[in-house]
Amino acid sequence: MLEITRIKENKAEIIELLKVRNMDAAAQIEKIIAVDEQWRSNKQKQDSLLAEGNAIAKQIGQLFAQKKQEEAEEAKKRGGELRDEEKAVAEVVNALADELQNLLYEIPNVPHPSVPAGNSDEDNVKISESGQIPVVGKNWLPHWELAKKHEIIDFEMGVKVTGAGFPFYTGKGARLQRALINFFLDEARDAGYKEIIPPFVVNEASGYATGQLPDKEGQMYHDAQDNLYLIPTAEVPLTNMYRNVILKEEELPIKLTGYTPCFRREAGSYGSDVRGLNRLHQFDKVEIVRVEHPSQSYEVLDQMVAYVQGLLTKLNLPYRTLRLCGGDLGFTAALTIDLEVYSAAQDKWLEVSSISNFEAYQANRLKLRFKDADKKKNLAHTLNGSALALPRILAALLENNQTDNGINIPEVLVPYTGFETI
RNA sequence: GGAUAGUUGGCAGAGUGGUCGAAUGCACUAGUCUUGAAAACUAGCGUACCGCAAGGUACCGAGAGUUCGAAUCUCUCACUGUCCGCCA
Incomplete structure (x- = not known):
């Protein structure tokens, strides 16, 4: 706040x-x-x-x-x-x-002066676009068809065992999923982020501190018996590690990464947006989180964007970079950069990363401060970003790399998957 | 799940109704001494809020209560330790 x-x-x-x-x-x-x-x-x-x-x-x-x-x-x-x-x-x-x-x-974060006006995602401003848009072949299939054909994701089984939005990954699909997680974690580690495996469930205080509560009350799965929430993103447990903490200035910056499943009720979503892997109730994500000196936070935001762009380049996925408009900006963010990947067969740009600077908004709720040289306490700035969200990456990889002889795995992932095609 | 003990400042640990925001030790910071360091000595050393300031208020796991007055008494809850049970 x-x-x-x-x-x-x-x-x-x-x-x-x-x-x-x-x-x-x-x-x-x-x-x-x-x-x-x-x-x-x-x-x-x-x-x-x-x-x-x-x-x-x-x-x-x-x-x-x-x-x-x-x-x-x-x-x-x-x-x-x-x-x-x-x-x-x-x-x-x-x-x-x-x-x-x-x-x-009830007051959301104040947008950074560079945030453009606008009502919805249609008003987001494109900053850049990179990578080769694949030429769609005649028999190209959307990823949900590919998943079925190659038996790598079982949506029906998910419906049977749990419900819509909870797919099973099977065989090479499961291994590809695990490969992506490991690839993202290794990259983050090489970029200086400390790896964390947090709890996937958090208490109410944590939900308030990072701003999911009360704003997104209905979007989280809630265990009423113990009053615990399934995390919608690793941001919640990772950032809350620093709730009520006074850091020494020299402890900054804090750089954390973590893989977690993410749980979102996604009440009110419908249509082609939710087809296949496009929107799930449970999905895997590697997140990067930073706690920064206020004077550094915007520079760091740029670094984080560049880092995630690097991941997409390595995966050889065409992507574009957007500056979110005021109407699409999250409640707690001051500035958000979205990265979208082009998924060829469904001809859609899919959001795979959202990188935000929260300035002191979260820190004020968290009571996350640092002591400067004069022993004065200041609120730190927090930032986070997806690096990356798996399902939509998977969708784009499957759709963009399909050939008559199967689906090609990007070179950087082969050491992780142990196979080159599906 | 059952029984039992506990929860006090960065840590350890006193304190059982009134000069207690809290002894003492360790740690930490500054100074003295020293060529330097260590040791010793001296001083300082929690957090939040209100106030221009002087100063004031709150906080001894959380919340409620008794009292003129609560770290200290009562109740409720949470958490931790130990033993037993169950279990990955």
């Missing part, structure tokens, strides 16, 4: 930038400032009541020690009154604090 001091000091600018999200936050911002003002004055009142009460309580102790019973009784009466008074004020203070908290939770 945004820092209240930032809201107060940059009110006009924040309202202006939030318009890029098609959001008129003016009324909410005013409300926040008003509630904060009220909270402050009530809090001061409460503090002084408590101070007085503490002083009297101390006095009573001394009076008893001096055997001054009557005076002590008198003071007790006054103490009782103060307590009642304080209780009443405390209720107001707590209510205001709750209200303020909830209001702040």
Whole structure:
């Protein structure tokens, strides 16, 4: 969430930038400032009541020690009154604090000035495009047909055992999946990221800290019995490792990578978007996460984009790079770069990576700070990106590399798969 | 799942109703001494919030309660250790 001091000091600018999200936050911002003002004055009142009460309580102790019973009784009466008074004020203070908290939770991150205006993914701005778009052959099949033909993914079995969106990978399909995971992890390690295997389930506090809650409540699988959530991305457990942490400045930057399955309910999705591997309830992803000094974070974002572009180049997949518009920007992100891969047979660009700078928005919820040389505490910046999401990579690989003699595995993956064609 | 013990500052560990935000030791920071280091000595050393400041408030696992006053008493919950059971 945004820092209240930032809201107060940059009110006009924040309202202006939030318009890029098609959001008129003016009324909410005013409300926040008003509630904060009220909270402050009530809090001061409460503090002084408590101070007085503490002083009297101390006095009573001394009076008893001096055997001054009557005076002590008198003071007790006054103490009782103060307590009642304080209780009443405390209720107001707590209510205001709750209200303020909830209001702040409802304000999304302020978009970076470079975020273009727009309503939907159609308004995202293309930055670049690379790689050779394959010429589609006569008998080319979409990946779901290929999967069936070569018996590498079993969607029906998934429906039988679990439900739609939970496919089985079988035989060479499973091995290719594992190969991709290992390839991505090895690449990340070589780029200096520390590998983590986190829990795939997180508690409520973690969900709030990275911003999935309350914004995406309905999008996560929830175990009500233990109040735990299946992770929608490794971002949640990896970033939450640093919840409530004060780092030394020299510990920055933190570079983490992790493979996890990701679980998403995807309520409200439909149509050709969900065909085959295009959108699943469970999918595999390797994520990269960084904790950075605020002065570095945008430079780092560029590095991360370049890194992921490098992966796609190695896999020989045509891709394009997009700057997300305000309407498509995630709730907690200040700037997001998407990478889309061209999947030839279905003639679609598929999002395979989303790389975001959250600036201090997550860090403020996480209470993730670092101490600078003057021992001053500052919020760190957090960033993350997919590197990469597997199913759509798989879809594009299958579709783009199909030949009359089977599907060719990209050279870089062969050491991992142990086979060259499917 | 059953029984039992516990949860105090970076760590260890005192503290069972009133000068306790909390002894002491270790660690850490700065200084003295030293050619340098170690040792010794001296001082400092939690977090958050309010306030221009002086200062104030809160925090001893979490929440509620008793009391003029709670780390200390009561209740609820969470977590950890140990033993038993079950199990990868």
